[in-house]
Amino acid sequence: MAGAGADETTFACVLAAHAHGGNLQSAVRCLRAMSVDHGWRPKKQQYGCVIGVLGRAGYLADARDLMESMPLEPDLHDWVGLLGACRIHGNKELAASIAQNAVRLGPGTTSPYVLLSSI
Structure with missing residues (x-):
């Protein structure tokens, strides 16, 4: 996505696609890249996609930890x-x-x- 003009909407769509496809590692990498590589602060929708894919994959404690550590209540x-x-x-x-x-x-x-x- 580097150089493609990614914005918050782009990340929301990509994360939703990863979540629906069950691509756990890609979703986590994308969430991290959103803030580290592109300087975008993830919002509830982006966190929700990753929490959902973690939960569906059975990584329940990781999903809970991410939910409790996100800067949003x-x-x-x-x-x-x-x-x-x-x-x-x-x-x-x-x-x-x-x-x-x-x-x-x-x-x-x-x-x-x-x-x-x-x-």
Whole structure:
């Protein structure tokens, strides 16, 4: 992408493609290159793509760590998405702690409870 005039939208599209294609290593490299090589500060959408691909690939702790280390505050959607990945991979222990964050941010939301009940 060097020299191609990459901007935030370009990175969002490339990260989304990597995420949908399950290209874990490429997505992580692209997120890193976004800030290190091109000077763009990743936004929630870019972090969300990488967190999603990590979760779907079963790297649940890495996804949680990235989510907790990003300079943006994770929201209910972020926690529920990661909880869904825990359900897919049957990780009960991590799901319990993630569900606490989801419930804290959306006390009236039923989706954390539904996901927990299906693990």
